[in-house]
Amino acid sequence: MAINTTISEVPIRERRLKALTGYSGSVKDLAARTSPGCSITNRERSFSQTSSCSSGCAQTLLSGILDAAVVNHAPVGCLGDSLYQNIAHHYGQFHRGWAYSNVNMVSTNMGESDTVFGGADRLRDGIREAYRRFSPKAIFVTTSCASGIIGDDVQGIIDELKGEIPIPVVPVHCEGFRTKVWATGFDAAFHAILGSIVKPPQRKNPERINIINFRGSARVYITELFGRIGLKPVFVVPFATVAELEGMSEAAATLTICGTLGSYLGTALEEKYGVPYVKSSPPHGSVGMDSWLTGLGRAVGKELEIEQLIRTEKQAVQGELAQIRARLSGITAVLGMGPGFSLSYLRVLDELGIKVLYGASWHYDQQYDHGAQPAITTEMALRDEDIPFSIGEQQNYEIANLLNELKPDLYFSRHPGSSVWAAKQGIVTVPVMDEYTAFGYHGLVNFGWRIVDALANRRFVTNLSRRVRLPYQDWWFEQNPYHFLAEEEAA
Numbered sequence: 001m002a003i004n005t006t007i008s009e010v011p012i013r014e015r016r017l018k019a020l021t022g023y024s025g026s027v028k029d030l031a032a033r034t035s036p037g038c039s040i041t042n043r044e045r046s047f048s049q050t051s052s053c054s055s056g057c058a059q060t061l062l063s064g065i066l067d068a069a070v071v072n073h074a075p076v077g078c079l080g081d082s083l084y085q086n087i088a089h090h091y092g093q094f095h096r097g098w099a100y101s102n103v104n105m106v107s108t109n110m111g112e113s114d115t116v117f118g119g120a121d122r123l124r125d126g127i128r129e130a131y132r133r134f135s136p137k138a139i140f141v142t143t144s145c146a147s148g149i150i151g152d153d154v155q156g157i158i159d160e161l162k163g164e165i166p167i168p169v170v171p172v173h174c175e176g177f178r179t180k181v182w183a184t185g186f187d188a189a190f191h192a193i194l195g196s197i198v199k200p201p202q203r204k205n206p207e208r209i210n211i212i213n214f215r216g217s218a219r220v221y222i223t224e225l226f227g228r229i230g231l232k233p234v235f236v237v238p239f240a241t242v243a244e245l246e247g248m249s250e251a252a253a254t255l256t257i258c259g260t261l262g263s264y265l266g267t268a269l270e271e272k273y274g275v276p277y278v279k280s281s282p283p284h285g286s287v288g289m290d291s292w293l294t295g296l297g298r299a300v301g302k303e304l305e306i307e308q309l310i311r312t313e314k315q316a317v318q319g320e321l322a323q324i325r326a327r328l329s330g331i332t333a334v335l336g337m338g339p340g341f342s343l344s345y346l347r348v349l350d351e352l353g354i355k356v357l358y359g360a361s362w363h364y365d366q367q368y369d370h371g372a373q374p375a376i377t378t379e380m381a382l383r384d385e386d387i388p389f390s391i392g393e394q395q396n397y398e399i400a401n402l403l404n405e406l407k408p409d410l411y412f413s414r415h416p417g418s419s420v421w422a423a424k425q426g427i428v429t430v431p432v433m434d435e436y437t438a439f440g441y442h443g444l445v446n447f448g449w450r451i452v453d454a455l456a457n458r459r460f461v462t463n464l465s466r467r468v469r470l471p472y473q474d475w476w477f478e479q480n481p482y483h484f485l486a487e488e489e490a491a
């Protein structure tokens with residue numbers, strides 16, 4: 001077994017999955033050099049812009065659990081991300097037609113003296129306050145650089161409160177300084193859930209399919225689609241209850257909307273409880289959806305039913321897809337996204353007839369937790385055409401340089417911090433914020449029309465670029481975008 005859920009901290013992705021944050025080359029080169037038996041080393045940067053933190057990813061998942069609460073043992077600034085988490089929570093509520101409510105989070109608000117004398121009292125108070133305020137079924141205590149560096153005994157304090165707080169209180173080790181790969185925070189959250197919330201199966205449920213996702217905007221469609229073949233999706237982790245998480249071990253299979261997100265949880269459920277994890281490429285676009293559904297069919301023994309489902313769904317969009325391709329033919333694009341989406345969206349854009357000039361990924365896992373190269377990498381490397389590709393933890397200065405050089409018609413980004421700058425450079429920008437954008441056959445068509453619409457109105461970005469002064473000097477635009485990326489060291 002590769003995953004050990006009994007240890008206190010999940011090993012970071014750089015060690016566990018040989019994750020890279022510095023690379024410049026191409027899709028085929030990356031695929032070849034990260035294949036079994038080959039080697040590649042990370043290229044460090046001598047200059048780096050602000051990036052994200054793994055606690056944000058952990059809290060994005062945990063704050064969405066409907067009847068749980070999060071105590072962030074940190075200075076209050078570390079909870080700045082909660083603004084985004086609250087907006088994302090409202091987004092999920094909007095899609096369910098629910099009244100808006102805020103996420104259940106508190107900060108222990110560590111100050112200077114706590115970093116000298118320890119923050120134990122603040123943590124005790126924070127846990128008590130979260131229990132009093134939210135009456136949750138579980139509390140997750142997320143750590144930070146400050147509580148990690150001074151070595152507060154989080155587990156010890158939780159143990160002290162056992163008689164007083166009669167629910168699971170679970171430490172989540174997601175200090176930002178441990179890793180450059182913010183997706184390690186997903187693993188930290190899942191590690192906590194696997195170790196303290198998920199229960200051994202009472203009975204197997206042959207209908208239940210775990211779907212690892214974020215806010216689940218496509219859940220009505222998926223529920224209807226799976227219902228046609230006798231399956232019932234349960235969407236985790238945000239918008240699930242603690243009881244739903246306890247029962248993940250009883251499912252017939254686990255699917256994920258994104259391999260980067262689901263690798264740890266899916267693999268652990270398979271290894272520990274025998275729940276098959278579908279290791280297909282992500283369900284973006286038509287080809288991705290074929291792979292996702294076929295993998296599901298194989299996992300639950302419903303290959304024929306799935307084949308029929310694919311045929312029906314695909315047929316329904318062929319006419320519109322042809323129209324969109326005609327409209328987008330000759331359009332060029334650059335994209336920058338997390339690794340679960342970047343390679344997959346190269347294929348989505350290809351399906352829409354868009355020529356991708358360059359792809360950037362915010363990190364890259366050389367292998368997933370099940371031990372193999374991501375399926376999408378292997379598949380993309382088999383295509384005739386190679387695509388220039390880089391890896392960097394959302395270094396916007398590199399992307400700005402690239403866009404200035406390549407001048408594409410479109411920039412696609414899965415992080416708004418990056419899309420804003422492209423728009424200021426006068427490039428039509430399509431942010432891919434919802435994880436179900438371009439989901440399957442119908443999602444591909446909807447996404448295609450959204451791009452057609454975006455291209456029809458270039459005036460906004462043109463005006464914006466005329467009025468905004470970028471923070472870069474001409475000197476930077478004359479350099480290679482990867483000027484600050486060191487040469488690769490010998491393995």
Ligand code: SF4
Binds near residue numbers: 176
């Ligand atoms: S945990 Fe560390 S990296 Fe993350 S927000 Fe707090 S100080 Fe910054």
